[in-house]
Amino acid sequence: MKRLIDKLATRRILEKEELLRLLSNCDQNSRSYLFAKARDVDERHFGNQIYIRGLIELTNYCKCDCLYCGIRRSNKKAERYRLTPDEVLKCCETGHKLGFRTFVLQGGEDSRFSDDSIVSLIESIKSAYPDSAITLSLGEKRKASYKRFFDAGADRYLLRHETADPIHYAKLHPNNQTLQNRMRCLYDLKSIGYQVGTGFMVGSPYQTLENLVSDLLFIQDFQPQMVGIGPFLPHRDTPLGHQTKGSMELTLTIIAILRLMIPNLLIPSTTALATIHPSGREQGILAGANVVMPNLTPTSVRKKYLLYDDKACTDQEAAEGLMALQGRLKAIGYRIVVSRGDFKPID
Ligand code: 5AD
Numbered sequence: 001m002k003r004l005i006d007k008l009a010t011r012r013i014l015e016k017e018e019l020l021r022l023l024s025n026c027d028q029n030s031r032s033y034l035f036a037k038a039r040d041v042d043e044r045h046f047g048n049q050i051y052i053r054g055l056i057e058l059t060n061y062c063k064c065d066c067l068y069c070g071i072r073r074s075n076k077k078a079e080r081y082r083l084t085p086d087e088v089l090k091c092c093e094t095g096h097k098l099g100f101r102t103f104v105l106q107g108g109e110d111s112r113f114s115d116d117s118i119v120s121l122i123e124s125i126k127s128a129y130p131d132s133a134i135t136l137s138l139g140e141k142r143k144a145s146y147k148r149f150f151d152a153g154a155d156r157y158l159l160r161h162e163t164a165d166p167i168h169y170a171k172l173h174p175n176n177q178t179l180q181n182r183m184r185c186l187y188d189l190k191s192i193g194y195q196v197g198t199g200f201m202v203g204s205p206y207q208t209l210e211n212l213v214s215d216l217l218f219i220q221d222f223q224p225q226m227v228g229i230g231p232f233l234p235h236r237d238t239p240l241g242h243q244t245k246g247s248m249e250l251t252l253t254i255i256a257i258l259r260l261m262i263p264n265l266l267i268p269s270t271t272a273l274a275t276i277h278p279s280g281r282e283q284g285i286l287a288g289a290n291v292v293m294p295n296l297t298p299t300s301v302r303k304k305y306l307l308y309d310d311k312a313c314t315d316q317e318a319a320e321g322l323m324a325l326q327g328r329l330k331a332i333g334y335r336i337v338v339s340r341g342d343f344k345p346i347d
Pocket residue numbers: 068069070160162199200201230231232233234235272307308
């Protein structure tokens with residue numbers, strides 16, 4: 001295993017079979033070695049800096065029906081909400097005072113948010129906080145819409161590909177949602193000039209290790225600026241609510257592999273990781289993640305943005321808990337910086 005890990009660290013790429021071997025045979029010893037290598041690379045590129053992004057969950061209305069997701073259209077039990085532009089600006093004001101210089105506008109695919117309304121929201125945030133980056137995470141749109149948002153000032157876009165295998169994709173989504181359109185969106189976003197983030201769930205139902213290798217090879221080929229991954233966590237009011245959750249160890253292993261594959265990649269230690277284990281957030285960072293995304297959504301609606309059961313949304317997940325998070329990161333040798341935290345090419 002060590003030889004394979006060393007090879008990945010120096011060449012940044014492995015053959016399909018080698019990745020499969022790494023994923024299938026990574027025991028605790030090899031994992032410690034892998035994480036240490038990933039931390040080395042992380043430190044070389046980012047020192048001990050952790051970037052923060054303020055997450056604003058705009059709306060939990062969604063026209064999609066992803067079989068795993070708690071805010072899917074068919075979940076009649078979800079209590080729906082959408083924030084007003086004023087509420088969003090208030091979140092940014094709070095966030096900016098706390099030191100956030102990136103705002104992530106995330107939401108379900110809500111038709112009530114017209115392109116015009118999104119453009120005007122981007123313009124208002126940019127004029128109030130010209131020193132801050134705007135990341136959008138609003139799902140699949142037409143290229144023309146992505147272009148309008150970019151021209152209005154959006155800098156980055158997050159859209160997980162979810163799984164790079166079309167057959168697996170079809171098991172997790174209804175027929176009218178295709179991997180092909182997902183990929184079309186990702187390539188459109190990249191060609192427009194966004195810093196693009198993609199990602200997937202680890203341990204999603206029906207996923208095989210071969211699927212995960214395909215995800216890694218897709219990422220190697222696509223070269224995104226950000227990759228968000230977290231364990232699959234069931235939501236009781238979805239068709240996949242009875243499935244078992246993903247593994248934290250495998251999620252951490254993949255974070256470390258990604259760090260070695262793309263040394264300057266922005267990798268969040270996700271809320272799903274923080275949810276699956278009390279120290280998941282820190283363990284993500286110790287496996288090579290370098291971004292955290294505390295929640296700036298108004299507390300009155302925060303509990304309604306429930307993609308999976310028991311989602312962590314208080315304490316260190318919350319922007320109000322930033323000091324506590326800072327303390328916990330300091331304890332493992334890292335510090336939060338006030339910065340847009342843009343992707344930097346390796347020179
Ligand atoms: N468990 C873990 N992650 C989930 N997501 C959606 N539902 C779940 C779940 N049940 C992830 C998807 C989506 C992102 C916003 O959250 O990968 O892209």
